[in-house]
Amino acid sequence: MLVARDAADAVLGQLRATAEALTVGARTHRDVVAAARTLTQHAVPTTVGARLAGWVRGVDRAAVRLEAARDALPAQLGGAAGTLAASVDEFGVGFAAALPAAYAAELGLAAPDAPWHTARWPITELGDALVQALDALGVIAADVATLSRPEIGELAEGSGGGSSAMPQKANPAESVLIRSAALRAPQLGATLHLAAATAVDERPDGAWHAEWPTLRELLRLALGASAHAAHLAAELRLDPAAVRRNLELSGGRILAERLARVLVPRIGAERFAELLTGDAPLADRIRELPEAADLDVEGLLDPAGYTGLAPGFVDELGGDS
Incomplete structure (x- = not known):
């Protein structure tokens, strides 16, 4: 629990640094209109600021959950089978009952309600929070990797990774590492749940032993990915x-x-669908319509006028993430 607490502290610091840097970026690019993409295709206009604000909210929510899981990490002092019988026999009931909380206070951990040899929620809740953090960072990494493709070129890492065979490349190295961690995390979280579900008797046979290396690996992934995300x-x-x-x-x-x-109310759905076909400039085709003579075509085709609440999503970000 002490190792998990210290690792969670470090991850939280990196998550907050990531959110703070992205918040600055969201405010800087609040009104930069961009193409929103759904199912990989252009959808409607959005803003770069709104996209970054969405990333911030994902990271912030993950940090809230991780902080709660960290603060709930309990000490364990339950004796051989969770009864503290040896402490009762040696020192009496009152002393034995107070011992776990005193032990927890000394270590700076939460005091357990009772020994939790087979009640593994502290581990599964921590694992779930770590997976959520890696999910949030994975979304950022996937977007950056996609938007840094040369044919798109909207975003770039500060310093891309090189290639030994192709010197022209600037690989999105940090995004790749973050995505790798995010792809591995859910299976590790699932293993923690499987271990918890099979924690039988008063001390499990094998479930603990599956849990320990799994949790260590999940903590390592979260530490590495969050550090890369903060720099990215x-x-x-x-x-x-x-x-x-x-x-x-x-x-x-x-x-x-x-x-x-x-x-559509003016020309009907069939003529409107035909209007969108072909290579002729759309503005010219609309101006040719007798039914559109009174329309401000330039205003209708201004993407900045159709970003909805996107700028407000940036304004609603808190001062401190």
């Missing part, structure tokens, strides 16, 4: 020109949701 967040670079270029790839069709609400 602090050094993350945005290319506004690439963001703008990608936003314009569809020639205004990224605003089809908005246009449908305005034009």
Whole structure:
């Protein structure tokens, strides 16, 4: 429990540093309009700030859960089979009953309600919190890795990793390491639950022994991934020109949701679907419609005018993450 507490402290510090750096980035890029992607395709406009704010919220929630799990880590002093019979026999009932709490206070751990040889919730709750932290960091890493592809180029790590065979590459090395940890974590968390579910008798035969190396590995992954995430967040670079270029790839069709609400009542669904086809500039095609003569076409096709609550999501971030 002492090792787990110290490791959780370190992970929490890195999670907070990650959230703070991303919050700065979200506020800096609050109004940078970008293409939102759903099922890998352009959907509607969003903002870079809103995307980063979503990352912050995931990290913050994981930190809340990890802090709670860390603070609940109890000391264990239960005797051979959880009865403290030897302490009762030696020192009396009152002394034996007070002993675990005194022991916990000395170590700076939570006082247990009773010995927990087979009540493994302290381990499973810690494991779940660590998995959630790695999930949150994995989302960030996956987005950064995707958006740093040369054909997208919107984000880049501060210093990419090189390649021994391909010197032109700047690999998203930290994102790769974080994603690797995030992909491994759920199975480790599942092993902790399986061990807890088979913690039989008053001291389990094998469940503990599966639990120990699993928890150590999960703590190692969380320590490494959170350290990389804090550095990644602090050094993350945005290319506004690439963001703008990608936003314009569809020639205004990224605003089809908005246009449908305005034009379908005027020209019908079939003509609207036809309007979106072909390579001709969408603005010109709309201006050619007699039914659209009174419309502000330029305003309708301005992505900055269709970001909804995205800027507000940045404004709602707390001052301290």
